[in-house]
Structures are given as structure tokens and as C-alpha cells.
Amino acid sequence: MTRVSPWWARDVYAxxxxxxxxxxxxxxxxxxxxxxxxxxxxxTAALQLSPGNEAHISAxxxxxxxxxxxxxxxxxxxSPEFACKKLLxxxxxxIFTFARVFRNRERGPLHHPEFTMxxxxxxxxxxxxxxxxxxxxxxxxxxxxxxxxxxxRGSSIDPFDEPDVIxxxxxFDAYANIDLAAMLDDRDALARAAARDGVRVAADDSWSDxxxxxxxxxxxxxxxxxRATILCDYPLSEAALARPKDDDPRFADRFExxxxxxxxxxxxxxxxDAGEQRRRFEAQMAxxxxxxxxxxxxxxxFLEALAExxxxxxxxxxxxxxxxxxxxxxxxEQVLWTPVVEIGTQT
Numbered sequence: 558m559t560r561v562s563p564w565w566a567r568d569v570y571a572x573x574x575x576x577x578x579x580x581x582x583x584x585x586x587x588x589x590x591x592x593x594x595x596x597x598x599x600x601t602a603a604l605q606l607s608p609g610n611e612a613h614i615s616a617x618x619x620x621x622x623x624x625x626x627x628x629x630x631x632x633x634x635x636s637p638e639f640a641c642k643k644l645l646x647x648x649x650x651x652i653f654t655f656a657r658v659f660r661n662r663e664r665g666p667l668h669h670p671e672f673t674m675x676x677x678x679x680x681x682x683x684x685x686x687x688x689x690x691x692x693x694x695x696x697x698x699x700x701x702x703x704x705x706x707x708x709x710r711g712s713s714i715d716p717f718d719e720p721d722v723i724x725x726x727x728x729f730d731a732y733a734n735i736d737l738a739a740m741l742d743d744r745d746a747l748a749r750a751a752a753r754d755g756v757r758v759a760a761d762d763s764w765s766d767x768x769x770x771x772x773x774x775x776x777x778x779x780x781x782x783x784r785a786t787i788l789c790d791y792p793l794s795e796a797a798l799a800r801p802k803d804d805d806p807r808f809a810d811r812f813e814x815x816x817x818x819x820x821x822x823x824x825x826x827x828x829x830d831a832g833e834q835r836r837r838f839e840a841q842m843a844x845x846x847x848x849x850x851x852x853x854x855x856x857x858x859f860l861e862a863l864a865e866x867x868x869x870x871x872x873x874x875x876x877x878x879x880x881x882x883x884x885x886x887x888x889x890e891q892v893l894w895t896p897v898v899e900i901g902t903q904t
Contacts, residue, residue: 564896576892579702579884584655586701587675590694596651596677601640603657607856608632610838611797612845615661616853632853633659636873637676639859642827645680645869646862653677655876666888667819667878670897678871684810687824687872688787691814692720695785698883707882709817712782720785728788733775741792741807765794781815788813797837799825817882824872831864
């Protein structure tokens, strides 16, 4: 096997160094952004009872061994969300964290098995406030590295422009010619609409499977191409931890931020109904069992904390992706200090 130059080889590292210096500046700018609004930076344990309970997020399992030799199965967290919400239940009001998180089955130009998630929460504040935070962070990142535009694979935006806001239903109408609201409970109708639009439909695709395919193939590639875009008001079934909208409970108070065709952030008004959250987790894990033939435990401690948590809004932003757009990097490994070795390579 041909030996691949390791990331620490001086010539390889020299090529990556400008991106890494940009990363350090943007991290400092983000910390300044949050400290200016009286946030507390927190650190969450990577080892958790459950990595999370979303069907398509795969985890790394580890064994915790006690001095007695007894073992307990734990997981590297896929998000610091459960721990952060426990801190809200404990009394914190505004918190943020730069969390190293771990997701299996993910590798590509924008995906890495270990990456950094910038996650923050505001107790007793609406989701709209998080959208404003996202816009502010785009500006802070641009100012930190002295750029006027973000770019990725032929797309370029002005990070100082206020993001566009479009609902999921509006996006389905505009980019896929689908009346999503009329098909929320009709899997077959959505399947026919997807097939008409060139999306491959499998016989065992659920409504959620079809929704994800259409979003991935028809909606997301068109978002944030000329201006940062916020996609909001997801169907409730596609927002496992979000609160239903007050004016239309078929939809959830959830949004995603896109820039240069790249998904940057996912935010929502937090669900605090522990019973409803359990039902959603169980449904997600049943879906995962069907697709991947495995499932993850539910963190009972988290559900207890959820019942004590105040109303809150939270958002998770892919920090590495933000650095990529601000620095002009093409692959996520370019902005990671110590990338994880790939399967099939020899170092």
C-alpha cells in the first residue's frame, strides 16, 4: 500500500496552517461574541449514557470498566445537547460550549467522525433570538479573518447581509413544486410527488424517508447560494426535540441555517414535555432499528431533567464548517488540527 503523507508532515501542515490560524481567530471571536451577551462557557462530558436518539445519527460505543471489573456500556456523545439541557434544569440561563462530538458512518468533504460543535442555549428566550445569534456569528467570523465574502465550491455570499427566511412548505413549493402541507399525513401522495420530481422512491420508504430525500436532493442544494438562508417551520415529525408551533402544531419551532449551499446550524425551541419526548425517542429508535438493525438506550436522567427545565431555545452550529466558509477551505480536514485517520490509509 502506498504510504499517505501524515497530517503532521511539514509540507502538508504548511498548506493547512493558514486555515488553522483562521480557526483560532474565529474561535476567539465566537467566545467574545457570547461573553458580550453574558453567556457562560461550559464543558460537557463526552461519555454519556445515550449518544442521542435520532434515527440517522450513528454513535461510537465504549465500555466503562469499574475497579471491580464490572462493565457498563457508554457512548461518545453525538451532541452535547442532553448535558446542556441538564445544566439548564440546574439553573443556568445562558450557556455555550465548544464540544468535541463523535458520529460514526460519516466521512466526506463536510463530514468527519470527530468534529467540533458550537452549541448554545437561552433560557426563557424565543427561537427568533437564536436566528439573530446565527447572523451575528457569521459577521463575527468574517471580521475575525478580515474577509468580505464566504465561499464554497462556486457559491459565494456576503456574511454581513441579513439572512433570508423561508419556511419548509415554501421551499417545497418553490424548489420541488410540492404542496407539503396537503401531504403531511399521506405517504403515498408524497411518494408520487417525489417520483414525479425525479427522486428515487423505494417501496419501504416511510413518509419521513421521503421527506429527507426530497430535502436532500431538491431543497438543500438551492439554499444559501447567494445569501445566507434560514429554513424554518419543519413538520413536527422531523423535529425530534423541538416544541410544536403555537399557531399550527402540525409544525415545529425548528430552523436550519444554510450558507454557500452548506448546512451550518440547527436550532429550535426546546420541547420540555418529558412524556412526549419519550414517545418521540421511542419512535426514532424504532425507525433506526428498522433501517440499521440497532438502537440506542434512552437517557432516563435526561427525561427527569427535562421535566425541570425552563422554557428555552438552543442551536448547534458546525464550527468546522463555519471556519471552512470563512477561510476558503475545500475539505473539513484542512481546518482540523489533528484529523482522524481514514479507513484504508496507512500512516
